[in-house]
Amino acid sequence: MTRVFVFTNHKGGVGKSTSATNTALGIAGMLRRAGAPNARVLLIDTDSQAHATLVTTGTKDYGVDNSLYTVLMADRQNAAQTLLNCIVQSTWDADLHILPASPMLEGAERELMGIAGAPYRLADPLSRIINRYAAVVIDTRPSFSLMTEMGLIAATDAIVPVEPRYLETVGLMSVIGKINDIREGWRQPNLRVSGILVTKMNTRIRGHNHLLDELKTHSVLGKLLLGVVPANEAVSYAHQNHQSVFNYDPKAPASKAYAQFVGKLVQRIAKCGA
Numbered sequence: 001m002t003r004v005f006v007f008t009n010h011k012g013g014v015g016k017s018t019s020a021t022n023t024a025l026g027i028a029g030m031l032r033r034a035g036a037p038n039a040r041v042l043l044i045d046t047d048s049q050a051h052a053t054l055v056t057t058g059t060k061d062y063g064v065d066n067s068l069y070t071v072l073m074a075d076r077q078n079a080a081q082t083l084l085n086c087i088v089q090s091t092w093d094a095d096l097h098i099l100p101a102s103p104m105l106e107g108a109e110r111e112l113m114g115i116a117g118a119p120y121r122l123a124d125p126l127s128r129i130i131n132r133y134a135a136v137v138i139d140t141r142p143s144f145s146l147m148t149e150m151g152l153i154a155a156t157d158a159i160v161p162v163e164p165r166y167l168e169t170v171g172l173m174s175v176i177g178k179i180n181d182i183r184e185g186w187r188q189p190n191l192r193v194s195g196i197l198v199t200k201m202n203t204r205i206r207g208h209n210h211l212l213d214e215l216k217t218h219s220v221l222g223k224l225l226l227g228v229v230p231a232n233e234a235v236s237y238a239h240q241n242h243q244s245v246f247n248y249d250p251k252a253p254a255s256k257a258y259a260q261f262v263g264k265l266v267q268r269i270a271k272c273g274a
């Protein structure tokens with residue numbers, strides 16, 4: 001079974017797209033270095049802002065004919081082939097493939113609202129082509145909208161990026177509760193909350209250390225902590241250059257932290273026999 005990692009949090013700007021893009025690239029690179037026969041990773045951008053699409057392909061000029069929007073609007077029988085037709089190779093790496101977002105996704109939510117089976121319009125075609133990939137990574141928008149629901153329904157592992165200032169237990173528990181609701185409500189027994197990734201950590205800020213300590217000792221959340229990425233200007237510079245942080249500066253603290261995090265996900269992929 002191919003693992004599908006969805007990065008989700010309804011809070012904006014917490015590092016979902018940064019984490020999804022760098023993780024997708026990191027998985028492909030790590031699998032290749034380990035000699036895996038298939039190191040291909042598919043990154044699906046479900047956010048109409050298309051930030052993940054822009055940094056990994058150099059453009060966000062995708063629309064009615066060549067994006068996730070096209071897949072969502074396709075006839076059921078043609079949706080898997082449409083999905084394959086819309087996938088592009090990332091400028092970052094030949095093994096990283098992108099299903100681009102489009103500003104039209106904003107309208108797609110309204111167009112699909114109330115249509116039977118709408119929430120499965122990503123999961124269904126994806127399940128028919130997924131064997132081509134060693135892993136899939138999904139970036140979501142900062143809300144629990146229909147698009148985010150589609151991403152969660154298509155996923156096996158939900159990862160919640162969170163800034164240390166948003167670490168309050170209540171907020172995090174509500175995100176986790178929402179993911180569990182989707183598992184129960186849409187009968188997706190494979191979907192589980194796989195981990196929390198703390199982003200933009202600054203150890204010089206006392207509040208950050210305090211919140212991280214609280215998270216580590218929390219009875220439920222502590223077990224879910226999968227990584228801590230430091231606040232690091234290399235991330236912003238990499239974004240501006242449409243580069244991954246690994247490529248921009250492999251020795252940057254954020255690169256090292258993402259590499260560690262990716263290592264944990266690759267272990268899970270290996271357990272699935274990919």
Ligand SMILES: Nc1ncnc2c1ncn2[C@@H]1O[C@H](COP(=O)(O)OP(=O)(O)OP(=O)(O)O)[C@@H](O)[C@H]1O
Binds near residue numbers: 199229
């Ligand atoms: N570790 C980091 N250090 C410094 N800046 C970071 C780090 N991670 C992310 N950023 C910056 O924070 C901003 C938000 O990051 P990102 O776009 O990944 O968040 P997001 O959760 O996807 O946002 P949105 O909710 O709008 O989709 C970006 O400008 C990014 O460059």
Ligand SMILES: [Mg+2]
Binds near residue numbers: 047
């Ligand atoms: Mg984003």
